[in-house]
Amino acid sequence: MAGNRGVVYVGKGHVEVQDIRYPELVLRDGPGVNPLNVGRKCNHGVIVKVVTTNICGSDQHMVRGRTTAPSGLVLGHEITGEVIEVGSDVEFIQKGDLVSVPFNIACGRCRSCKTQDTHICENVNPDRPGSAYGYVDMGGWVGGQSEYVMVPYADFQLLKFPDKDRAMEKILDLTMLSDIFPTGYHGAVSAGVKPGSTVYVAGAGPVGLAAAHSAQLLGASVVIVGDLIEERLAQARSFGCETVNLRNHPNLADQIDQILGVPEVDCAIDAVGFEASGHGEGAQEAPATVLNAVMDITRAGGRLGIPGLYVTGDPGGIDDDAKEGTLKIRLGLGWAKAHTFVTGQTPVMKYHRDLMMAILSGRAQIAKAVNATLISLDEAPASYQQFDGGASKKFVIDPHGLVRS
Numbered sequence: 237m238a239g240n241r242g243v244v245y246v247g248k249g250h251v252e253v254q255d256i257r258y259p260e261l262v263l264r265d266g267p268g269v270n271p272l273n274v275g276r277k278c279n280h281g282v283i284v285k286v287v288t289t290n291i292c293g294s295d296q297h298m299v300r301g302r303t304t305a306p307s308g309l310v311l312g313h314e315i316t317g318e319v320i321e322v323g324s325d326v327e328f329i330q331k332g333d334l335v336s337v338p339f340n341i342a343c344g345r346c347r348s349c350k351t352q353d354t355h356i357c358e359n360v361n362p363d364r365p366g367s368a369y370g371y372v373d374m375g376g377w378v379g380g381q382s383e384y385v386m387v388p389y390a391d392f393q394l395l396k397f398p399d400k401d402r403a404m405e406k407i408l409d410l411t412m413l414s415d416i417f418p419t420g421y422h423g424a425v426s427a428g429v430k431p432g433s434t435v436y437v438a439g440a441g442p443v444g445l446a447a448a449h450s451a452q453l454l455g456a457s458v459v460i461v462g463d464l465i466e467e468r469l470a471q472a473r474s475f476g477c478e479t480v481n482l483r484n485h486p487n488l489a490d491q492i493d494q495i496l497g498v499p500e501v502d503c504a505i506d507a508v509g510f511e512a513s514g515h516g517e518g519a520q521e522a523p524a525t526v527l528n529a530v531m532d533i534t535r536a537g538g539r540l541g542i543p544g545l546y547v548t549g550d551p552g553g554i555d556d557d558a559k560e561g562t563l564k565i566r567l568g569l570g571w572a573k574a575h576t577f578v579t580g581q582t583p584v585m586k587y588h589r590d591l592m593m594a595i596l597s598g599r600a601q602i603a604k605a606v607n608a609t610l611i612s613l614d615e616a617p618a619s620y621q622q623f624d625g626g627a628s629k630k631f632v633i634d635p636h637g638l639v640r641s
Contacts, residue, residue, distance in 0.1 A: 238258055238384070239255065239258065239383075240255070240256050240257065240258040240259070240382055240383050240384050241253055241254065241255055241256060241382060241383055241613060241635075242254065242256040242310045242311075242312070242378075242379065242381055242382030242383070243310070243311045243312060243379075243381035243382070243613070243616045243617070243633075244256065244308060244309065244310055244311070245298055245299060245305055245306075245307065245308070245309045245310075245311055246307055246308075247301075247307055248299075248300065248301030249299065249300065249301065250299075251299055251311065251616065251617050251620050252617060253613055253614055253616060253617065256310055256378075256382060257378075258384060259283050259378065259384050259385055259386035260386065261277070261278045261279055261281050261282075261283070261321075261323045261386060262275065262276065262277050262278060263275070263276040263278065263376065263377065263378075263386075266308070266310075266376065266378065267306045267307065267308030267309045267310075267376075268305065268306050268308075268309045268372060268373075268376045269375075269376030270361070270362050270363060270375050270376045272362035273361075273362060273375050273376050273377075274376075278323060278386065278388040278389075279323040279324045279325040279326075280323055280325040280326060280388060280389050280390060280391070281323050281326070281386055281387055281388040281389065281390055282319045282320075282321060282322050282323060282326060282329060282386070282387050282390040282394070283319070283320050283321035283384060283385075283386055283387075284315065284317035284318065284319055284320070284335070284337065284380075284384065284385050284386075284387050285317050285318045285319075285320045285383070285384055285636065286315060286316070286317040286380055286382060286383055286384065286385060286633075286635050286636070287316050287317045287318060287334070287407065287411075287634075287635075287636070287638050287639070288316045288317075288407055288408075288411040288632050288633065288634060288639060289312050289314055289315050289316070289317075289380050289381050289382070289411075289632075289633045289635065290312075290314035290411060290412070290414070290415070290416070290630060290631065290632050290633065291314075291381070291616065291619060291620060291623055291630075291631040291633070292313065292314055292415060292416065292442075293441050293442065293443060293509075293545075293623075294313070294371070294545055295311050295312070295313075295370075295381075295620075296620070296623060296624055297509075297510075297511065297545060297547070298311070298371070298372055299311075299620055299624070300511075300552070300624065301551065301552055302510075302511065302547075302550055302551065302552045303372045303373075303547060303549065303550070303551070304372055304373065304549050304551065305371075305372035306372075309370065309372065309379070310370055310378050310379040310381070310382060311370045311379045311381045312369060312370045312379035312380040312381025312382065312385075312633075313339040313368045313369040313370050313371055313379060313380065313414070313415060314339060314380070314411070314412075314414040314415045314416070315336075315337040315339075315369065315380035315385060315387070315414055316334075316335070316336050316337065316407070316410060316411045316413070316414060317334070317335065317337070317380075317385070318332065318333070318334050318335075319331055319332065319333045319334075319335060319390075319394075320384075322390070323390070326390050326391055327391055328391045329390045329391055329394055329396065332400075333394070333396050333397075334396070334397045334400045334403050334404075335394040335395060335396050335397065336394070336395040336397070336410060336411075336413040336414050336588060336592070337369075337380065337385075337387050337393065337394060337414055338354065338393055338395070338414060338415075338418075338584035338585050338588060339368050339369065339414055339415040339584060340354045340355045340357065340366070340367065340368060340581060340582075340583065340584050340585070341357065341360045341361075341367040341368060341369065341374075341375070341377055341388060341389070341393070342354035342355075342357040342360065342367075342389065342392065342393060342585070343357050343358075343359040343360055343388075343389050343392070344389055344391075344392030344393070345359065346358040346359050348365060349392075352583055352585065352586050353583055354393075354583045354584065354585045354586070355580060355581035355582060355583040355584075356580070356581070360375055360377070360388075361374055361375035362375065363375070366580075366581055368581070369385070373549075381613075381616060381633055382613075382635065383613070383635045383636065393585065395413065395585075395588050395589060395592060397410065397592070402596065403596075404638075404639075406595055406596065407639055408603040408608040408610065408632060408639070409595045409600065409601070409602050409603040409608075410592065410595055411603075411608075411632055412446065412602045412603065412606065412608070412630075413584075413588045413591055413592055413595075414584070414588075415582075415584065416442050416443050416446045416602075416606065416630070417446050417450070417587075417588075417591050417600075417602045418582050418584045418586075418587040418588050418591060419443055419446065419447075419543045419582040419584075420443050420444070420445070420446025420447035420448070420449065420450045420507070420543065421446070421447070421450040421453075421587050421591060422541070422543060422582040422583070422586075422587060423437075423443070423447040423450070423505040423506075423507060423541035423542070423543035423582075424447050424450040424451045424454055424456075424503075424505060424541060425450075425454070425541070425587075426505075426539065426540075426541030426542070426543075426578035427451075427503035427504060427505050427538075427539045427540060427541035427578075428502070428503050428538070428539035428576075429450075429451045429454045429455075429456050429502075429503050430454060430455060431454070431455030431456075431457075432455065432456075432457045433451070433454075433455070433456045433457065433501075433502045433503050434456070434457060434458045434460075434496055434501040434502045434503070435448075435451045435456045435458070435459045435460065435501060435502065435503045435504070435505065436460045436461075436462065436488075436492065436501040436503070436504045436505070436530065436533060436534070437451070437459065437460070437461045437462070437477075437504075437505045437507055438462050438504070438505065438506050438507060438508050438526045438529065438530060438544075439461075439462070439463060439506070439507035439508040439526070439544065440461050440462070440463035440465070440468035440469055440471065440472045440479070440628070441463075441468065441507065441508075442606045442630040443507045443543055443544070444461060444463070444468075444472075444505070444507035444508070445461075445468075445471060445472060445605050445606045445607075446602060446605065446606055447505045447507050447541070447543065448461050448472055448475075448477050448605070449475060449600070449601070449602060449605040449606075451503075451505075452475075452476065453594065453599070453600060456503075458478060458495065458496065459476075459477045459478065460477065460478045460479065460480060460492060460495055460496075460501065461477045461478070461479050461480070462479070462480040462481075462482050462488060462491075463479070463481070463482065464481070464482055464483040464513060464515075465483075465626040465628070466481060467626060467627070467628045468626065468628040469481055470628070471605075471606075471607055471628040474604075475601070475604065475605050478495050480492070480495075482515040482516070483515070483516065483517055483519075484517070486514075486515035486516035486519070487515075488515065488529050488532070488533055489532060489533050492533055499533065500533050500534065500535045501533060501534060501535065501538075502534075502535055502538055503534065503538055503539055503540075503541070504530035504533065504534045504538065504539075504540050504541070505530075505540075505541045505542075505543065506526045506527060506530055506540065506541070506542045506543070506544040507543055507544050508526045508544045509526075509544030509545040509546055510523045510544075510545060510546045510547055510550060510558075510561070510563075511523070512524070512525045512526045512527075512544075513525065515529075520554075521554050522554075523553070523554070523558050523563050524563040524564045524565050526544065527540075527542070527563070527565050528565060528566050528569070531566060531569045531570045531573065531575060532569065534573070534575060535573075536573040536574055537573070537574050537575075538573070538575060538576075539575065539576040539577075539578070540570075540575055540576065540577050540578070541578050542577060542578060542579045543582060546561060546563075546579070547561050548560060548561045549561070603630075606630040607628055607629050607630060608629075608630050608632050609629040609630065609631055609632065610632050610634055610639055610640065611631050611632065611633055611634065612633070612634060612635075612637070613633055613634075613635045615633075616631075616633055619631040
């Protein structure tokens with residue numbers, strides 16, 4: 237049997253590349269696997285040879301020790317690869333297909349999946365709706381920052397690229413279809429971005445940059461990106477965004493006023509999540525900062541897209557409320573301004589085919605927007621450290637050297 241290696245969470249601040257089990261079409265017991273999922277047969281699944289797999293900010297929350305992720309968890313939910321084995325129940329996906337794997341694991345059969353709410357599939361996680369590869373409390377499906385991975389419900393989930401050679405030419409763009417491009421796009425759609433909109437994006441990490449690029453694709457007249465790290469803001473400016481540095485100039489409304497002539501925007505996107513910091517030099521963590529800020533600067537009747545991650549368990553939270561995801565949000569302000577809030581994981585399958593076509597046509601330049609940076613599997617631990625330090629890069633792991641060759 238072939239070997240397999242993957243990026244494994246060892247403990248707070250520490251990941252390693254280790255030898256891991258070669259995937260089978262059954263979910264075996266292991267770190268983080270829900271006992272009710274152990275032994276689950278997946279004849280509807282495939283084995284994928286990973287071509288690219290990306291490091292995500294959501295992974296970083298676990299690596300920082302800000303979740304209940306167990307030691308030994310194989311990380312990675314952004315997966316693109318070649319199908320090398322198909323289960324007996326797979327009809328339409330074939331060996332040799334080059335595919336994008338949505339990070340949401342979805343059965344295609346439950347009520348949620350039938351209404352395109354694949355982010356809250358009811359059959360893949362015994363604890364609650366919704367699941368993902370290599371993520372804490374998501375059912376225990378093994379992560380894909382590895383050489384090989386098992387993908388269930390292949391016929392329903394997988395997005396097959398129509399031309400393998402053409403796809404490999406744009407693989408650094410297409411690899412973003414598994415998560416951050418649909419996630420950023422969902423944030424923009426949820427915020428109601430349309431032609432002429434003025435948009436504020438909180439956070440210039442990869443999801444924030446993807447949201448900003450998505451807002452441009454949807455026709456926004458001005459996209460303003462806010463962050464505390466100048467390197468990330470420079471990346472946002474590189475593809476035409478206005479920026480605000482909230483470390484140097486903490487008054488967000490004043491900065492927006494200087495750009496637009498009014499201290500408010502039509503739409504706002506929170507791409508930061510629960511590890512938000514207060515604004516200004518030396519500010520401490522304040523998990524409700526972004527949510528309250530975007531309510532303050534979004535016009536009455538506006539919409540707030542919230543792709544940033546919020547959790548129900550945060551061992552590193554600043555107080556007992558934060559540790560269970562209870563935040564001091566000015567809901568009264570949102571009510572008074574008749575805001576619409578859209579939260580939760582992104583239903584990737586709702587968007588990934590359209591975004592694939594935008595990439596293949598040259599309309600979308602997502603790899604450029606997020607500064608896609610190719611690395612080997614062995615370089616992953618050091619790249620996690622760089623990313624945690626604020627590097628303005630989207631690290632793309634090439635486990636087999638297929639992109640570099």
